[in-house]
Amino acid sequence: MIVDLPRRSETPEGKVQRLFRNKRILDDVQVTQARISLNRERVRRPDIWSDPEPLITVRICTYNRPQLLVERAVASVLRQTYQNFEVLVIGDHASPETAQALSRVTDPRVRYVNLPERARYPNFPRFFWQTAGAYPALAAHELATGEWMAFLDDDDEYTSDHLEALLAHARLWRLEMVYAKVKLIDPPADYDFVGSEPLTVGCIASGSVMFSRRLFCVRPDPHGWVNDLPGDWLLWSKMQKIGARIGFLDRFVTLHYPEHTMVDDEDQADILDRTPTSDEIISDLEHVGGLHMLDLA
């Protein structure tokens, strides 16, 4: 039974204000939940560092970039000095070419899962950029079997000792999450690397991160766009908030290539900086099915 209640008249601005407030409440509750879960995990298995050869899940989310995926990204994982890994490729409802390309990789450690339908992302360009890939990421959290998870973009490349170096650093400092530097190929003039201490937005690239299963309780948020922050940063900041043991390895472990993205194609850098109107936010909210966030009166 759905009771249709005459809702109070609410301006779009008021509605958006309420949305922001509700998102903050829900985020705070989720962070508290994750903190509790993390404490449970720490008690359940105090030592995650002694296992001589833990399985590491390398997560690659992809969308229609089969050649780079196989020849650059997956290949760089397969030639790692540390070999106990699984490569979990999640397609965001990618076209069949991706499956075909991956079928030529015979290594049994490579798994490919394609989402049955394309997720609905916000239309507003910055929100799209912040959120795209959140659903495959969420799926990967469910499907990963490793004790550790590392992220790789489908057009980037690991250094050959990527997993070994991050794992060693995590063991040395007994970390639950470790990140390092990413080297930019053909970088903008003013910087060559992304990744520095202290952990703040813009100072970490997800391609350099590895974290323990303990932190799987922090899950990618498909509605992170409401916070107007990049999805991966929300993940790291939540880990920070719940008191994960985070450490930085001061060297580069990943190469980032300047491939074109869907956002570049639109060539609308100024649109990325624009402030959305309340109506645009509401319309995106309806579009992606996030109306439940307005449940809090």
Added chain:
Amino acid sequence: MPKLTVAIPTYDRKDYLEEAVRSTLAQSYGDFELLVVLDNPARQDIVDHLEMLGDKRLKILVNSRTIGLFPNFNRCVDLATGDYLYIMHDDDLMEPDNLARKVEFLDAFPRAAFVHSAYSLIDGSGRITQSGIHLADPFDTIIPGDVFIRKSFLTLNTVCCPSVMMRRDAAQRAGLWDVSIEWTADWEYWLRLAAQGDVGYLAASLFRYRVHETNESRKFDAPSRAIAAYINCKRSAFSKLCSSTAGLGELLGVAHALHGREALEHGLNSLASGDRAEAGACARLAVALLPEARVLLEANGLAGMLVEPGPDLASLGLGSNPLETAISAAPQRDLSMPVLVWVGDDESHAVATVERLELQSVPPTAVYLAGPGAPGLSHLQSQLVRITSSEDRVWSMLHACLETGAKDFAFLDAGALPGADWLAGVKAAFGSPEVGVVWGPVTETSIPARERIRSIEGSAQDKVASGSFALRRTVVEAACRTTDLGGAGAFLKAAASCGLKSILLPQAAVAWQGGVASASNDPLGLGPLVVCAPDWQGQAWTEVVKAFLTSDLGSRKPLLVLLSPASETGGNGARVVAALRTAGIDAESCPDIMLQSVSNEPGELKAWALRAQQVLTTGSELEAKLVGAQAMPPKKTLDTRDQLNWLARYVPLEAILNESGRNSLLEVGSGHRGAGCVVASAFVGIDIAFSQAPIAPMVGIAYDGNRLPFKSAAFHTVLSMDALEHVPPDKRSAFIRELLRASADRVILGFPADSEGRKGDRYMQELFRRLSLGQPDWLFEHDEHGLPESLQVEGLFDSIPEWQWRELPTPGSLACLLISFADILPGADQWVKEAIRDDAEGFRRWLGAASFGPRSRRVYLLERREPLAPSIDLDDRTTLVSALICPTCHGDFQATREQALECTACRARFCNDERQVLVLKSMAQVSPDVTFLLEPDWLGSTAWVGAIHNFLTAFEGNDPCRLWLRVNPALLTLDEAVSLLQPILAEFGERPIPEVYLSNDETEALPAGPIVTLPSSTDELRDWSPTTYIHVFRDRLFERRAA
């Protein structure tokens, strides 16, 4: 006199020296003198050789005896006469434009203390091996000296020594090169020089640095062998700089942490390369600089690195006494204050303490030793430590330390408790009750070592970045970790006598359940707030109450807070009243006792205690209750405990409210304070709900928001400020008519209105958002109902012939906005209130003069054309009773013997609630006592958040319903459930919310009355959103009431 002095200190490098001199003389810039200062009287041949060059700018000076490298540098500084000074190395070469570029730079930037540049490397034969070497950022820059210094802490030395041209007067101010620093004297000198002005950098390679077999700096290129010694040099260089240069003291901690970490990393590297001796030296240094390094080493099974005994380790006495444990566990920030150590009988503890404190990663700014044992510790005298046994001296030390800007201090006690007099003296010395007390021993917390390092570095770097080192945070918090009753009592006394505003002892309160008697022994020594959890059985607890009440408490009258299980608060309240009555005390005259509903269940008690503690430290709710509990004297001065926007609201009406009809004033929508800001005589405040007990002289009445429960023309004046906008638009006309009906003579009605009011709201919303504060309820309500339109309201006035109206002047938008800022911006109100306290009259005049420009609030005065005589005179309270009408049947009242009011018509009875508010709500509304039952999916989907939020939104504190939350004890503790509720509850601030229960016992009986089970599974909630559900229920409930 030449503008520039170039000086070349030299010893015996004849060939290279000639090249250096030639490259100097060949500069494109010519206005300089060139001093060659030969530190080797035996080499007259060098003098002769150079004189052959025949340039009259060249002067050669020979020291009469060899004095050494850096002393010779100092001699160069002494001998120089130019405005600028360039100390050239005898084995390097200048590019032709070197001097010209740097002179040009110093000319252009008069605030620059020195300028340095990029360079090239050459080998022994002068061949360039590498060019464009930048130690700093590769741009031409000029940065402030303090920025340069802070950057230098976080990076390596960024100055290549022979590239520097400095301003000679800056060099003189900076002092001499420190010859006692072995390796890093140049670095230390640049930092000191940077303290004199800005630092410039030129990105062009302006000179050539020769790398050859006999480089002096060769021995500084510490190979892996001597890194520990090298870091130790750096450490002492920084220590000297920090202690000698004003404003840099706080950086010492950063330097220690960074050097400790550097030592640790080199130590681990050395271990990896098999050099155990060096690894051990590094590890010991790291542990000395950064205590966490020990934890890290131990956690990684590397504690063996520390085994080799070193003299400094032996004296540390690590882990040997509880005090030391306390220090190492105390939050680092607390140690960046001065530390007082009370030296009792056991001097060895104090010795270990001082030594350990000096090595803290964030050491205290000073350590004061005082007490009977202190003189025996005179051998500890160092830069950090001051010792005295004379109490007078302690105070003068404290004053000295206060002058450095420190406002907090930590007191660490070695076991012997100093007397209350001593602490009172401390308080006097600080001239402030806001003294932080860290009470040891604090239990060791098991923060992972890595996190602690990070947090130390983070906070230290923040400090550097913000450039503000004065710790202005004041601590009003006393943490007592003892369950020992005697200790708790002694602590209470000491803390109270040093003036701490409030004292909360969560553990001790629990311990007192059996031992309440000791609280009654000497209530005089207790602070203004005593928390006690009686067992409520038998009569023992009443002795406490009686002792408390019958003591001569004088001006330091504390508030006794009695904790009571929530379910029995009503009964216990009656017991307190009965106990008072048997003691012959009138409960009404005894506002010093507060009954706090809280379960005896330890988890809930703890949650309450934590919240109260939080409130105490932020000084809001509980303090307000404390204030409210004290009788408010009639006053002429403004009470600075009131919110500033209240003052802005009422002060302009001060004259008109006090002028006539003094004892016959009704305020509608008053809240707990209302016109009490400016009115000293009794008045009636009526509101839908009271979040706190009404503050005297207000007499509080709660009603249902519809008809005022008074006969017509009962009051001389009826006042309503900022209430109309909270009334739904369709009820506003009725609301105003009710005001007029209750008034015999005049009505004052004020409310935010029109577009100007909405603009103000938008500013406020934006402000709350930017401050990341939750938006308060009243702002939401403005949005919900929309602000009134003044034209409509005036139209209504015009339509009522018995009344005439005019608008009263009121402060304009600008003043209101400024005042709201002062209320909202954290800490701002203190400044403003201080100003108001100093000149209340000036503030009144300012508000009066501020009625210019657009105004967000409209205030109207309505007067009856033919005034009536009010029936209420509050000097005679019986007139109030006879002017009340029953909210249910509008009948008259009579007072009953049980201090209740009974309707003579329908026999309904009404009485005061626990806040001393007379609740006059229609009986028809009080009956359905509903329990909403919900078992949230605590750790799963967050759909239940909406259910709880909407319950709290839909109902208010006095509504007859409750939320019963089930917790499965196998999944979640009650503490965890409370932590999950915090983000939801936080939104409601101080608004009174309906009762929420947490139950982890499924067999527990639910309260009587109807039970409504809220859907808890996600799927159910999807179809039936909690908003819809609860609001529909709410509407039904209220509809029934209305009918």
